[in-house]
Amino acid sequence: MDARNGNVAEEARLVRVRGVVQGVGFRENCVRYARRHGIAGWVRNRHDGSVEALLQGAPQQLAQMCAWLRAGVPGARVDALEVEAAGVPSPRLEGFGRLPTM
Template identity: 60%
Template sequence: MEFGDNDEPLETRLVQVRGEVQGIGYREACVRRAHALGVTGWVRNRMDGSVDAMVQGSSEQLAEMCAWLSEGMSAALVDRLEVTEVLPPFARFEHFERLPTL
């Protein structure tokens, strides 16, 4: 397992957010929340109307980020959150960014 600057284990999750989450500023709000939490990775829209996020940080940071992805934006109507653990080795992200639609 990789370690962060403060020796906390670094974890990575791929999160698929299903529901009404496009066209409401969800990705931009996600970027702001990730920056506030110190989470790195990326977020992007998918052609099927869902949103994918690759999030990386401590287990506590990821728990807070997943909670926000599920309920943190009042304009979003999240039906389901699918969280997949990404096992090491994995690339270390330097920041959190919005990617183009896949």
């Protein structure tokens, strides 16, 4: 907790999802899940066939989002989930959206 204001400190994670994760509605469902659970950030397809996401929120929110990403969506097959700590953007990211493929 942040002793200054009593709020849970936020963290950020850069996540790469590998497998059959493009063309199956993965990004759209990711956006819906993140928005529903108050997670800020973005998601995008990568040219190598993976999906990449920057997630910002409380540690428990990020753990739940990563568990959701591991499970995937119907039609997807998640082979690997790579998660690394990312610096918390300042100012805080607002909302959750899709970025163009990179």
